[in-house]
Amino acid sequence: MTEAARFSPLDRPNSYVGRSVSRPNAAGLVRGRGRFVDDLTLPRMLHVAFVRSPHAHARITAIDTAEAAKMPGVVRVATIDDIRDYCSPWVGVLDHLKGIKSAPQPPLADGKVFSQGQPVVAIVAASRAQAEDAAELVDVSYEPLEPVTDPVAALEPDATVIHPELGDNLCFQRGIDAGEVDRAFAEAAHVVETTMRFNRHTGVTLEPRSILCDFDPSERALTLYMSVQCPHMSKNLFAKHLGLDENRVRVVCGDVGGSFGIKIHTYPDEMTAAALSVMLERPVKFVADRLESFVTDIHARDHDVSARMALDAEGRVSAIEMDDLTGIGSYSVYPRTSGIEANQVLNLTGGPYAHKNYRARARVVFQNKNDMCQYRGVGHPIAVAVGEHLMDKAARMTGLDAAEIRRRNFIPEDAYPYTAPSGAIYERQSHHACLEKLLEACDYKGLRRDQSAQRESGVYRGIGLASLVEITNPSPAFYGVGGARIASQDGCTLRLDPTGGVTLATGVTEQGQGTETIVAQVAATVIGIDVNDIRVITGDTDAVPYGGGTWASRGAGIGGEAAFQAGKALRWNILGVAATILQERAEALDIRDGCIVNAKDGMERMPLSELGRIVYFRGDTLPKDLAPELVVTRHYTQNQYPFCFTNAAHACHLEVDPATGLIRLLNYWVVEDCGTVINPKLVAEQTRGGVVQGLGAALFEECLYSGEGQLMNGSLAEYLLPMAGEMPDIFVDHVTTPTATSELGAKGVGEAGTAGAPAAVMNALNDALQPFGVEMTDMPFTPEKVLRALGRIGGGGED
């Protein structure tokens, strides 16, 4: 029996793995006791506000700050010339993305601006309101330059080059050519083709980006209170670019009001705030407001894809070919780069299917817009939508049912571990099982019957399926090999306290997703104590083991395994001490519910509080050579595969009103396989939250830019987020295929919802539109576009 098997069954008093334990931090959050950056006030604290570029592309000819500097409360008005010596520029490239290039990015605009919203002048004042008042008086003169906004035009030979020193506007390109694609298409019985447009959108966090920088000149030490996903990564980056000793930079991350990949990047305004703290030797706070968040928080997606699929006469896929063009703004974002998303689109398209021939190209292009980078689901929503749309088109062409064509094409169950033509390696997936469970859960046949019956009375409903793979538990192959100091390993420290409780410190972070609950559940289960007796510390680089934090759905899989291993170690240490005290063999003892008991009959021998009392206060009663060690640390790196892939099957049921173009979501189902389910409720909520963000992408959210590079809908009144009223019930169930890469067997689940939902909605919509013989592939699917596709307005057909 493996350790995991021994600890997982829900038959021990402290078997929490598999139980929906409530989040211990939830009570504080609902009572308004959260600890967010903006709740903090430090003595002598100042606030910074920014004058941002109104132009997408311009040369700065003059900056007049004289009037602003005279305003009440203003302490300092800074331009790049003032902070140049305090903060060096950065370049967002990675070695393993061959040929990727970007320009040095300064904290404040240096001579030119490259996107609307780029910070130009920083104003430090006693209050944010005073800083904003003064900001209105700064006079920046610009000489507008031609904005380059369209990725296709950006690649034309005569295009204006945004960063002339780079030579052209191509940031990165990559190609895959596996198998015999041309031959497969030449011999195909069926070929389906499509072009698709994926809207630029963004992750809207309830708590905006926030940082409070506190520089202590006596030690040249900088403490950064940040709303952030990766405290250790930030520590490194701020130290590096502010020229500080990394050991003297401390990042403290309290509660985080959502991150979704937004809070994982280097932002010029945050770097400037830190530089100003160093310069002024005072605490400086910056909290982005909603309006500046829309123009500066990283955006996501923005892909134009053309793709085709070849099939044999039985509807088996023989080849996929795709071309992806994506606009990423004016810089490749540091340190993760803006090449990763397109890279993942290539790696993942057609993921669940056993095709052998694959050709794909991605081109990543600079443009004078806000920067694009990794947001929840990175590349997955595009890859899944492309593959799944082609699959549905193929079903229609071959006359096969949408479920049946997927069954025929899934990677065979006996083929694992399986290497996809993109090079992705799957340890083991459960596509068949997930799809069958999904079809049962949604009563697929019933839905189809309802669909035909409703059509008779002019009601148009559609059912959309989407199967997918998701990257989780990344190895160092994700970033580390590319030279970025982004840890894929993570650690967990456990300390048995004299009371018998345990203090747990971990490098993974809490963003509202429940990480703290997960690690506590795992540790409590393995040690054998009440989960409420564990106190969890996250987010403070002075207090927690070095780790990667939150990204790529790794918290439970990596952080959970570190907690598992640490729990085992602490348990053995405790039992060793107990054995000495009780004159017993350690193997004959067990820990249950905070008590040392006989392993065999469960008879209580000694509570942990007693063991704690003896060890901490009466060491004199213990043998001299015992050296009890009740603090342990264990680290874990997933090293067996580049990633642990999970899989899922989604179904969307919706209704289109052809008269108004409105789409109503009726129901949504997900069956997913994240391996060991540590906390069913948290897995379900991660899935639901992810699905909602995917539904937003498909139906509501879009950062709309004018041809001049102006964001036209940068407020919550015009940028539509999915809201509860429009959301359907989202059913979630599981198939469990634990990964053998860890004892815990948990994979990630943070992004699969977002990955699948756009595809499922698109497929459901096109299913609903079948009677009209039209197809839509341009997200988001607005009433305007539906009416156009149906020919109710405009010239008909899709625009």
Added chain:
Amino acid sequence: MILAGGQSVIPALNMRLNEPAVLVDINKVPGLGVIEEKGGVLRIGALCRHEQVRKSVDVSAHAPLLTKALAHVAHPAIRNRGTFGGSLCNADAAAELPACVLALGATLNVESAEGSRAIAAEDFFFGFFETALEEGEVLASIDLPVLGATGRHFFDEAARRRGDYALAGLAAAARVEGGRMIAPRFAFISCGDRPLLAGALGELVATRYPDAPAEDEIAEALARDLEPPEDAVTSSAARMRIATVLAARAIREFQQNGGRA
């Protein structure tokens, strides 16, 4: 500047779109929050909160159009603060209540240091966020004719999310007496720079009653009545299309007895 529910004023201040030197809070002014029916007239105080109006039994009995429309106004938190008068004075072409008072033929009672005056809803909405209110005038109450046995009310709108300003919406009222449709008033939301009363459509519908005009006739009339705006997402044509569909639905309802909303 007057501060009522603050649900439009405060966001504008937050975004630095407006920097008034003085804000006059009228929330404590007595008598502005009353709803009462007297002699066939329903009076709604300008300070009545959206939620108060939506839940009022008097309102659902005498002006069910408002009860229906208010369900589409924003969300509970906003409806608990936003006021009937504030919504009219804000005069957003995309807001529900301005169109409703237009359809109902309401009278707006205005007070100032100089005295009082009554303004017909038709004369109140001038243009883009513009009203007939003069400097120093405060809207005190709104008078509406009660529905009555022969009255017909209709409200519907198309919005991408519940509680959003509509892509297009329609508030309509009419009376059906002795086999004739009298004074049908179709007031459209988000179809111009202010709520618009569709005169040509009203006439067409009244003339045809008890028959209903065909959809393309409705569209033709509305082409004369409305001038829907265009934004980055939704074209004028799409709004026009939706307005036409809503009008056809209203007419159908008016013909059936169920038209008594």
